[in-house]
Amino acid sequence: MSRPVADWVIEHLQKRDDLTCELIDLADWSFPQFDLRKPPAMGNYEDRLQIAWARTISRGDAFLFVSPEYNHGYSGVLKTALDYLMGEWQDKPAACVSFGNVGGARMVENLQQVWVELGMIPASPSTHLLGAHGKRNGNKFVAEDSDGRALDRTVARLVDHVHRTKKQERAANDQKWPRILVLGLGERAIHSVVLPLQLNGWSVSGMTVPDVIARSPDAQDLDVISFGRGALGVDADQLKNKFASSNPEVRIVETFLPIATRQVEAACDALEGNAQALDAAVVSHMGDHFALNAEIAMETRLGVSAYTIEGTLASKRIVTIETGPGPVQIKLPVPKQDISGFMIEADGAEFVHVPIL
Ligand SMILES: Cc1cc2nc3c(=O)[nH]c(=O)nc-3n(C[C@H](O)[C@H](O)[C@H](O)COP(=O)(O)O)c2cc1C
Numbered sequence: 001m002s003r004p005v006a007d008w009v010i011e012h013l014q015k016r017d018d019l020t021c022e023l024i025d026l027a028d029w030s031f032p033q034f035d036l037r038k039p040p041a042m043g044n045y046e047d048r049l050q051i052a053w054a055r056t057i058s059r060g061d062a063f064l065f066v067s068p069e070y071n072h073g074y075s076g077v078l079k080t081a082l083d084y085l086m087g088e089w090q091d092k093p094a095a096c097v098s099f100g101n102v103g104g105a106r107m108v109e110n111l112q113q114v115w116v117e118l119g120m121i122p123a124s125p126s127t128h129l130l131g132a133h134g135k136r137n138g139n140k141f142v143a144e145d146s147d148g149r150a151l152d153r154t155v156a157r158l159v160d161h162v163h164r165t166k167k168q169e170r171a172a173n174d175q176k177w178p179r180i181l182v183l184g185l186g187e188r189a190i191h192s193v194v195l196p197l198q199l200n201g202w203s204v205s206g207m208t209v210p211d212v213i214a215r216s217p218d219a220q221d222l223d224v225i226s227f228g229r230g231a232l233g234v235d236a237d238q239l240k241n242k243f244a245s246s247n248p249e250v251r252i253v254e255t256f257l258p259i260a261t262r263q264v265e266a267a268c269d270a271l272e273g274n275a276q277a278l279d280a281a282v283v284s285h286m287g288d289h290f291a292l293n294a295e296i297a298m299e300t301r302l303g304v305s306a307y308t309i310e311g312t313l314a315s316k317r318i319v320t321i322e323t324g325p326g327p328v329q330i331k332l333p334v335p336k337q338d339i340s341g342f343m344i345e346a347d348g349a350e351f352v353h354v355p356i357l
Contacts, residue, residue: 029049096127
């Protein structure tokens with residue numbers, strides 16, 4: 001039943017011009033059980049599906065769940081989808097369009113408890129559809145006028161809550177500085193940059209290029225826009241001019257790197273006068289070969305826990321070391337004169353190039 005009901009909800013909401021809505025069908029998301037290595041509350045997601053889900057949920061300002069009641073509760077599928085994330089749900093208003101033999105009211109009460117634990121804002125009243133089966137005609141849910149009015153009441157509450165939370169967010173963001181927008185092509189890459197920075201208290205948001213083209217971000221609310229020319233290609237100058245004209249004060253940082261982490265770092269450093277994230281890199285002679293000792297201190301600011309250190313020789317990878325934060329020592333399998341430097345990556349995002357001294 002959920003899909004016909006959800007289609008009706010979307011169709012009904014699309015008539016409004018004060019909101020945009022997107023249907024997320026859990027039938028398109030197959031979340032494996034027992035699979036995540038870390039609790040989602042830790043935030044630094046490693047699982048690809050989890051990151052994609054996080055990006056999807058991040059897009060929403062509010063959530064309207066369409067769900068039946070099963071044995072006075074909601075489905076395990078829905079619970080898993082909720083449990084797969086944490087921060088992305090927080091401070092987002094939620095309500096339900098429910099159905100079942102008695103309109104799904106008990107299920108909504110169960111669901112509200114979970115929303116509270118996820119930091120969501122339960123908005124009442126939800127819409128309880130009575131006699132839903134009788135209103136189904138094939139794949140279509142044929143709603144009565146009273147269903148539409150109930151849905152309007154639910155959505156009005158959601159919209160009210162969104163306005164209120166946005167206002168609070170704006171007030172809170174005024175305290176946080178600088179406010180940074182990371183632009184890039186890949187959702188995964190953006191998310192791996194944005195989320196750790198957010199968890200460390202930066203005011204950072206991320207957008208993909210198609211999103212930026214479709215929906216211009218409000219440059220008035222930004223101090224730094226960070227993007228990779230490589231990712232944006234010919235659109236770079238166009239976007240740069242667009243932002244520059246809407247807010248001449250905004251600082252635009254661009255590099256040729258495909259991923260934004262380093263630009264964000266550079267922007268933060270430039271604005272705050274912070275020292276380099278990589279504390280020190282010392283290369284010492286060891287007979288014919290060399291060792292690199294580096295102190296990786298980036299986790300203090302970026303919240304990432306796993307690093308890949310990669311040595312390249314004439315663009316060929318000659319050494320790859322997976323490591324955590326702290327001191328590392330790498331013995332090079334080639335003579336010094338053959339090595340020009342190291343690339344250190346965190347969570348798949350290109351980070352810092354360390355030259356051999
Ligand atoms: C396993 C199961 C348990 C159910 N338990 C309840 C219930 O506790 N309360 C209720 O009002 N309806 C209950 N129903 C009826 C469903 O909510 C209703 O048939 C709904 O349309 C099912 O949605 P679905 O076809 O998408 O599975 C139950 C249905 C099933 C299959």
